[in-house]
Amino acid sequence: MKKGILEEYFRRNGKLMGWGLLLAVGFWVVVLIILPQISMLDFSFRNHLPPPEIGGPKDTYTLANYQYLIFGAQGNEEGYNKVDLLVFVRTLVAAAFVTILDLLLCYPIAYYLGQSKGGGYVRILVLLLIIPYWINEILRAFAFRIIFGDSGVINEFMLLFGLIDSPVDFIRANIALYAGLGYAYILLMIFPIYNVIESLDRNQIEAARDMGASWTMIHRRVVIPYAKPGISSGCTMVFMLSAGALAAPQILGGPSSLWFTQLIYQWFNQGGNWTQGSAYAVVLLVTCIIIVLSVMRLFKVNMGDIGK
Amino acid sequence: MSSGVGVDLENMWIKFGDFVAVRDANVNIKGGDFFSFLGPSGCGKTTILRAVSGFLDPSEGNILIGGKNMVGKGPNERPTALIFQNLALFPLMKVWENITFSMEVRGAGRAERQKRADELLEMIALPDQCDKLPSELSGGQKQRVAIARALCAQPDVLLLDEPLSALDLKLRQHMRTELREIQQRVGITFIYITHDQGEALTMSDSVAVMREGTIDQIAKGKSIYDDPSTAFVASFVGENNVFRGKVNSITNGHAIISTNRSGELRARVSSAASGTLKVGDDSMMFIRPEALNIAEKNSDTHNNIVAKVRHSEFEGQSYNVFLEGSEGKEMKMALINRGEARLYDPGVELVLEYDANQAVALPAGELASE
Numbered sequence: 001m002k003k004g005i006l007e008e009y010f011r012r013n014g015k016l017m018g019w020g021l022l023l024a025v026g027f028w029v030v031v032l033i034i035l036p037q038i039s040m041l042d043f044s045f046r047n048h049l050p051p052p053e054i055g056g057p058k059d060t061y062t063l064a065n066y067q068y069l070i071f072g073a074q075g076n077e078e079g080y081n082k083v084d085l086l087v088f089v090r091t092l093v094a095a096a097f098v099t100i101l102d103l104l105l106c107y108p109i110a111y112y113l114g115q116s117k118g119g120g121y122v123r124i125l126v127l128l129l130i131i132p133y134w135i136n137e138i139l140r141a142f143a144f145r146i147i148f149g150d151s152g153v154i155n156e157f158m159l160l161f162g163l164i165d166s167p168v169d170f171i172r173a174n175i176a177l178y179a180g181l182g183y184a185y186i187l188l189m190i191f192p193i194y195n196v197i198e199s200l201d202r203n204q205i206e207a208a209r210d211m212g213a214s215w216t217m218i219h220r221r222v223v224i225p226y227a228k229p230g231i232s233s234g235c236t237m238v239f240m241l242s243a244g245a246l247a248a249p250q251i252l253g254g255p256s257s258l259w260f261t262q263l264i265y266q267w268f269n270q271g272g273n274w275t276q277g278s279a280y281a282v283v284l285l286v287t288c289i290i291i292v293l294s295v296m297r298l299f300k301v302n303m304g305d306i307g308k
Numbered sequence: 309m310s311s312g313v314g315v316d317l318e319n320m321w322i323k324f325g326d327f328v329a330v331r332d333a334n335v336n337i338k339g340g341d342f343f344s345f346l347g348p349s350g351c352g353k354t355t356i357l358r359a360v361s362g363f364l365d366p367s368e369g370n371i372l373i374g375g376k377n378m379v380g381k382g383p384n385e386r387p388t389a390l391i392f393q394n395l396a397l398f399p400l401m402k403v404w405e406n407i408t409f410s411m412e413v414r415g416a417g418r419a420e421r422q423k424r425a426d427e428l429l430e431m432i433a434l435p436d437q438c439d440k441l442p443s444e445l446s447g448g449q450k451q452r453v454a455i456a457r458a459l460c461a462q463p464d465v466l467l468l469d470e471p472l473s474a475l476d477l478k479l480r481q482h483m484r485t486e487l488r489e490i491q492q493r494v495g496i497t498f499i500y501i502t503h504d505q506g507e508a509l510t511m512s513d514s515v516a517v518m519r520e521g522t523i524d525q526i527a528k529g530k531s532i533y534d535d536p537s538t539a540f541v542a543s544f545v546g547e548n549n550v551f552r553g554k555v556n557s558i559t560n561g562h563a564i565i566s567t568n569r570s571g572e573l574r575a576r577v578s579s580a581a582s583g584t585l586k587v588g589d590d591s592m593m594f595i596r597p598e599a600l601n602i603a604e605k606n607s608d609t610h611n612n613i614v615a616k617v618r619h620s621e622f623e624g625q626s627y628n629v630f631l632e633g634s635e636g637k638e639m640k641m642a643l644i645n646r647g648e649a650r651l652y653d654p655g656v657e658l659v660l661e662y663d664a665n666q667a668v669a670l671p672a673g674e675l676a677s678e
Contacts, residue, residue: 203396
């Protein structure tokens, strides 16, 4: 049976093309995805040792790295690693917040784009959404820093119109960070929803309207259930990417608010403690996956729907 | 049972920019009638339906439902329910939820809704299907669910936008009968849009034939077929042989037309044209394929045509004989299959005759394109 599938595959693609594809996909999946993750997992269970001792008698498996995340350094009087755990939770909550913000922002846009059949200017709108992404992510983050800065456009305007007396510190209040993250992933939210809504039969909306349904009712009962795969696909991507973002928090985050990825970065690059960093990264990844899967279960979305 | 709520269109115009979709429509639809708008695609019939249902407002004129002017009211404020061409069932709702959506909108409880759904499913002969999804139903079943969903709102007027067009022939014919039965059972006004004259003629009390935004004729199906008021109606509804020519004389409601290629022929002047069709006018004369017959001999009484057989087809209930008259004039004759062989060899010359009462003379006008 398995041989049959392979034979069929080679018959259809040819020997050369067939092997080429297999090797490329295999390389991508095994070397670029699976192996790094496994070595990361392996690292996370090892002791942090100076290079000469690696492979020596002290190089054993341990839970110390995970213990550190939860309980802090040995002899910690508080009992828990409050600082890092707080950063961890705050990152997840903020990522969820960014996701919800993006959803609220993008659903109406996606609905509008998907339902207006007026070709020309919809395409211009989509272009206007895409073009800003030609600009480098870091540049965009700095641009946000400038816009939200003490003497940035927003503060200047509000001062000019007398809405405020002194500049608002958007950076410290993390508003710049949320705005920057939200903006960074807007397209990843809009396009999956837009794709689904575009295929929604307009007559269904009119039928519901004909039967007296209000706009909220139409969205609650007709549009949102239909768009659910797109919504969950968008939310998953935005949540995962916000939780894993590094550049935006680095540039736009307030001085007192660390993102969990920044901790990981510190362990790897400043602390030189790869095993500890790996443990942190694994915890973040696994937690995000668990959250996404449970939310999907809660809203009755299948894995297959997300690919739609 | 109420006697039904009537619908009146008064001097209704609908324009999209410079394009006139509906031109000065005046229609009185009696309460409880099955009324059809028949016309080729793009003639404005769907636009009229959307105006009656409230999805768009006329540019001029009034729409009265039960005597009340509805212009400016939204689709949810009108006592109408629309069945869409593609039915527009909600794919993620079960059949009973689909059917009772209008009740859900009004905030009715689940038990009440399920009870009503059961009643309606009983009426459309689909019991025990309430928990299925629309995708699990056959074409005809979906059709009936769409009807039940529309009826659930207890509308005074049911609007149907070519709902049978997606079904195969057999089912379509079956659904015609069923729709008519449902209409008579619920006793409300049905307004039906179609380009299929068979549907319009079989189901309707009255038919309006439309051409490019204009209503050419409103009448009972039989009058539309036998006594068309314009050349367009004559050529669009059913098949017709057209003879162009000039009116030679008119006596007692019958005209002698000197046709361009087939000599002088006699025809009854259509009631719509009586008084307006004058001697010397350009005229079109229509003879239905089934009105033509084979004559014993050429008696030269203005209702004989000589033609050669080009080819003939056997269609089961009838033979279609395609003929060529003088100067290549094409004609079609339909002969009922009564058991004898009536397939003619190409080249055979026949003398055709017809009853002048079954031929219609009209002023020359635009024909329906095939």
